Amino acid sequence: MASESSGRTFQEYLAHHLQNLVYGPLPEGHERKFYAKGDTAAEKDSYCQDKGMDYDGSKYCKETLAEDGWYLANNKTDVEAMGFWALNIDTLFFSILLGSIFVFLFARAAKNFSLEKPTKLQCFIEMMIDFINGVVKGTFKAAKNTLIAPMALTIFFWVLLMNVMDLVPVDLIPYPAELLGVPYLKVVPTTDLNLTAALALSVFVLYLIFSIKSKGFIGFIKSISLHPFGPWMLPANLFIEIIDLIAKPLSLALRLYGNLYAGEMIFLLIAGMVSINLAELTLTGIGLNLAGIALSLIWAIFHILIVVLQAFIFMMLTVVYMNMAHEKFEQH
């Protein structure tokens, strides 16, 4: 199912799939554009008039807002006009849904925990707890902190579940949603920089808090100013340490985002090879379809690895950073 089914070019299809469903404020006088359905100009014109809008002569119906208000963005210009105070509804919805599923499963297992007769779900959850506990015990040795292990568990499972959404065929959810009137839908929350940056920033905030808590504020300042060259090279120390500090959340956020975004992009490119327009199917078209199906299978199998690996890396680095935050400052 690709571009032609919705009357778009392939570029538009790609751009459409990479756009979040944004809900935000639009100012009075902002001109909104909607995609006009129909084959001829007349059909498009009547489609626009049905919706109470003007036809712009080529592809879109347009509407000028009479007052300020919160709207669903319909294209890039809308999103840009909304600025910072806008929400990616799809990212929020899917991430919170998946996070709730995770929390629900684990909380239920904790509540129904049976020493004598474990269910299969409980066995799996115990295995996961054991695995996370092992990782945290092996890596986080600087101090005692009961928050680290549950946080690692949350990060691993939440990120894993969100990444797994990448294995859902690219049009399976967005296409029916579009038919139901949802203009854009990105189902993989980790392909949204907002989410990965939120996780990384949260981890970074905790890093700063625990650093200052364990080293003291003076100790923390010392650790970024007297390192690694000694007090005589203070500006160089500060420069290096601050870059090092900022690189932590940045690399966390961008690694996860980049991997999943690229993965999703490749799924989309492969999906572009597949056509369901059977009437116009040529021999080359059949070949391309088969190749697309085979490629998406291969990429999905390979992606299973990436999905788990990226979740694990995010969790692992978080634990490592937390360990660094808890280390006492030592003068070298």
Place this chain on the structure above:
Amino acid sequence: MNLNATLLGQMIAFGLFVWFCWKFVWPPLLSAMEERAEKIEQGLKDSEESAKKIIKAQEEADSMVKSAKSEAKKVLDNAKQQADKIVEDAKNKANEEKDRIVSSAQAEIDKEVVNAKKSLEKDFAVNVMAAVKKIVSKEVSSTDHDDTIKESLNDFRK
């Protein structure tokens, strides 16, 4: 791709999930798992101990059976000895009884024989006397010949 307020929303969501996990998921699961680990350890220890106990009890039972066997043998031997003694005693007693009965019978017989001899002697003497009386009544008085008869009787007795 632009950063927007979603960032803040996600940070709040992340914080809530971590907090929930920290308070309600991790501690009960981990403590339950540790409890089970302890239980399993205790169970293994207990089973080891009871295995040792079983071996000890087996040994005890073996020694008990052994001593019981030897005791039984002793009792049996004693009983046999006693039985032998009883049989022996009975035999001896029987023999004595037999001897006594035989000897008393013998005495009886001897007495009978003597009596028989005596009565025979008497009868014979009477008969002889009667006969001799018949023969000699006419010729001699009985007093004259008593000595002779006595003499002959004495000879006969010999």
